[in-house]
Amino acid sequence: MNEIQTKPSAVFIIMGVSSTGKSTVGASFASAINAKFIDGDDLHPKANVLKMSQGEPLNDQDRAPWLERIRDAAFSIEKKNEVGVIVCSALKQTYRDQIREGNNKVVFLHLHAEKEVIAKRMLNREGHFMPLSLLDSQFATLEIPNANEPSTHHVDVSGSIDEVVQQCIAVSDTYLG
Template sequence: MTGKCIIVMGVCACGKSSVGELLAKVMNATFVDGDDLHPQANIEKMAQGEPLDDADRAPWLSRIRDLAFEFETQHKTVIIGCSALKQSYRDQIRKGNQQVGFLYLKGSYELILARIMARKGHFMKQNMVDSQFATLEEPTNEPLVVTVDIDASITDIVQQALAQFRAQGF
């Protein structure tokens, strides 16, 4: 049995944690919220409404890459919620890992904005939505990426994702 990692990716409020938790349960895997892997300085910066830059994200992406490697080498499966907005970020996570797939949770700006406005007690604020969409490089022509529209139930999203991963032999 080979270990593997699925990164549940997308902009803020697309459902990375909710979908990731259910996907992990269905796959008998471990779920890790990538937000928990941010250095404290990143969390403080985002809480002040400041978007992270590539230098801020570098140690965070390294932690995610290393966690994927750890699970892969232990022949276990991990689901990690991580925005992974740019292809270079996804490539950094792939580096040195053989079994990393990405589930892109795609949603409209209007839907994401409505979800952010409904959130209470989360460090991501409404003014960060524009920054997230500006940074987003939708994954196209990348290995092991499946895309699911988030305008569906969490159960349907997970079932669609699993079917697409199976179709790719992952």
């Protein structure tokens, strides 16, 4: 009797404050594990992009439609039994909970480093709509994931991109085998 083999699936949310390397790490990580990649910045409504470009931080009301889009993208990947990597700051637990809503295979990888490391990286970035002036609001908003949050892992980004991606791959092995 032949049993149908189903491949393991998961949606890895690469989260953290601006300039932790979410997009760079996410794209490299997705490539390494042969996963679909979605940059959550591309899912922001136009009004959010314009607001951040003007140096104004987003509030919960601004983020609500964006988080819904992230949740729906995760749902689609999960329903197709695929593996996906989505970049999304997911700074508050309520945001992460909203993304988890209706999804069973979401795994959060919290990219983090000391604020000084992040600020230095932010100053060296080009072509991004998030100015350095908003870094303080990002850290003020961040609710660091704790042990009570399911399927959430911390990844130190103080090392090289390759080292960070390797940490992500090590976590993914737990879920994908």
